[in-house]
Amino acid sequence: MCLAIPGKIVEISSGNADSALVEVAGVRRKIDLGLLQDDKPVPGDWVLIHVGFAMSKISEQDALEQMNTLKILGEAEGAIQEVKGYGLEDVN
Amino acid sequence: MRFVDEFREPELISRTAEEIRRLAGTELHYRMMEVCGGHTHAIYRFGLKDILPSNIELIHGPGCPVCVLPMGRIDDGLAIAQQPDVIFAAFGDMMRVPGTQGSPLEHKARGMDVRIVYSPSDALKLARLNPEKHVMFFAIGFETTAPSTALTMMRARAEGIRNFSVFCNHVTIIPAIRAILDSPDMRLDAFIGPGHVSTVIGCRPYEWIAQNERKPIVVSGFEPLDLLQSIVMLLRQLNAGEARVENQYKRVVPWEGNHAALRAMAEVFQLRPYFEWRGLGFISQSALRVNDKYAEWDAEQRFEVPGIRVTDPKAAQCGEVLKGVLKPHQCKLFGRECTPEHPIGALMVSTEGSCAAYHSYEHRKAAMEPSLTSIA
Numbered sequence: 001m002c003l004a005i006p007g008k009i010v011e012i013s014s015g016n017a018d019s020a021l022v023e024v025a026g027v028r029r030k031i032d033l034g035l036l037q038d039d040k041p042v043p044g045d046w047v048l049i050h051v052g053f054a055m056s057k058i059s060e061q062d063a064l065e066q067m068n069t070l071k072i073l074g075e076a077e078g079a080i081q082e083v084k085g086y087g088l089e090d091v092n
Numbered sequence: 093m094r095f096v097d098e099f100r101e102p103e104l105i106s107r108t109a110e111e112i113r114r115l116a117g118t119e120l121h122y123r124m125m126e127v128c129g130g131h132t133h134a135i136y137r138f139g140l141k142d143i144l145p146s147n148i149e150l151i152h153g154p155g156c157p158v159c160v161l162p163m164g165r166i167d168d169g170l171a172i173a174q175q176p177d178v179i180f181a182a183f184g185d186m187m188r189v190p191g192t193q194g195s196p197l198e199h200k201a202r203g204m205d206v207r208i209v210y211s212p213s214d215a216l217k218l219a220r221l222n223p224e225k226h227v228m229f230f231a232i233g234f235e236t237t238a239p240s241t242a243l244t245m246m247r248a249r250a251e252g253i254r255n256f257s258v259f260c261n262h263v264t265i266i267p268a269i270r271a272i273l274d275s276p277d278m279r280l281d282a283f284i285g286p287g288h289v290s291t292v293i294g295c296r297p298y299e300w301i302a303q304n305e306r307k308p309i310v311v312s313g314f315e316p317l318d319l320l321q322s323i324v325m326l327l328r329q330l331n332a333g334e335a336r337v338e339n340q341y342k343r344v345v346p347w348e349g350n351h352a353a354l355r356a357m358a359e360v361f362q363l364r365p366y367f368e369w370r371g372l373g374f375i376s377q378s379a380l381r382v383n384d385k386y387a388e389w390d391a392e393q394r395f396e397v398p399g400i401r402v403t404d405p406k407a408a409q410c411g412e413v414l415k416g417v418l419k420p421h422q423c424k425l426f427g428r429e430c431t432p433e434h435p436i437g438a439l440m441v442s443t444e445g446s447c448a449a450y451h452s453y454e455h456r457k458a459a460m461e462p463s464l465t466s467i468a
Contacts, residue, residue: 003130003288003314004236004288004344032211032240034243034247034356035240038350038352048344050236050237051183051210051212051237051240052210052211052240053211053213053239053243055288055350055353056344056346058344059343065315068315069315072138073133073137073314074137082210083210085209085210086210086214088209088214088217088221
């Protein structure tokens with residue numbers, strides 16, 4: 001909940017500009033972009049995710065380093081479980 | 093040594109640790125509080141304490157939202173969910189946190205409809221999928237999660253989803269820092285500022301700490317190098333007699349914060365006059381409640397809430413540990429009555445709590461898991 005999860009925007013949903021498909025360590029889920037409406041990410045951008053919402057845009061290098069931080073904190077597995085849990089039973 | 097490669101730029105870590113030893117080569121004793129529970133977890137996990145000189149003391153702050161939540165609030169939330177056709181939805185972190193009648197998970201075992209969600213928007217989705225039920229989302233967290241709760245409530249209102257409400261336990265970090273600074277037995281020289289909270293609130297809200305309290309604060313990232321660099325920045329300020337807000341985590345934290353997130357919070361929430369924090373007691377204007385515009389989605393305004401108060405166990409010395417007066421292991425209950433398996437005090441409740449982190453760190457040390465000592 002407190003540590004941010006880095007993800008790459010794969011596509012913006014066609015019917016809802018506040019929803020995007022994101023990829024985190026090979027797992028793809030929908031996240032909410034509503035809190036980045038002043039600086040909307042586009043496909044290919046990296047974001048930090050908290051509880052299913054993109055909170056900030058970051059560089060690819062920072063995203064990879066954040067994932068490494070989660071690994072050495074022993075939190076990477078938990079982060080991927082969290083991402084898998086987004087969207088309840090929806091599985092892409 | 094096998095873990096050295098896991099850390100970014102091990103040589104730079106080594107040089108930064110050397111710089112810390114040089115800067116701290118004074119007669120002074122430096123007491124620095126890391127406010128954020130994520131930092132506490134990182135500091136223990138990396139074994140940072142072992143490479144710092146003995147006159148730098150890291151004190152673990154109140155930034156673990158699960159730890160500071162009063163037990164009475166858990167009881168209140170579960171009391172609402174006892175009513176017919178209510179689904180209790182919460183993050184996984186909440187599921188094992190004990191109320192006086194047991195945790196949410198134990199209530200589930202007794203038949204309550206308790207669901208783990210990973211996002212507030214999934215709690216709203218549960219409401220859409222279960223129109224005959226009422227979904228109550230038990231919201232916790234600092235400014236990292238409060239905007240997501242707010243935006244979810246805005247969506248519920250816009251879509252007219254009326255079988256959804258939020259039991260709001262969101263807290264704000266600045267008043268907790270103020271309470272610690274105002275405490276007569278406060279013994280702090282500087283702060284390591286929270287990383288991810290600051291992506292939302294930015295760095296300006298910390299300026300009073302520097303200007304009025306004359307304490308330096310550096311907003312920090314979570315990697316070993318980030319934390320060590322932040323300590324260097326704090327030592328430079330302290331040695332020069334300065335007190336400024338600095339941002340070590342510029343690659344993620346904008347000085348002005350996230351305006352869209354702040355707007356969402358302002359739309360839905362207002363400050364409570366006061367709120368109870370486990371271990372710290374009542375702190376004025378330290379938490380958020382749902383405003384009247386969103387009353388229909390506020391569990392506290394929609395349901396009868398018992399308002400249960402559970403006094404912190406007297407023997408647990410969480411307050412003293414939070415203020416840096418005592419180290420976790422100096423508490424009378426630490427590791428005996430109070431353990432991560434059977435937490436009595438607030439700071440043992442979550443892995444980000446300083447006592448739980450300290451407890452598992454001691455075990456980690458025994459098991460010789462990765463640490464920075466091998467490279468610094």
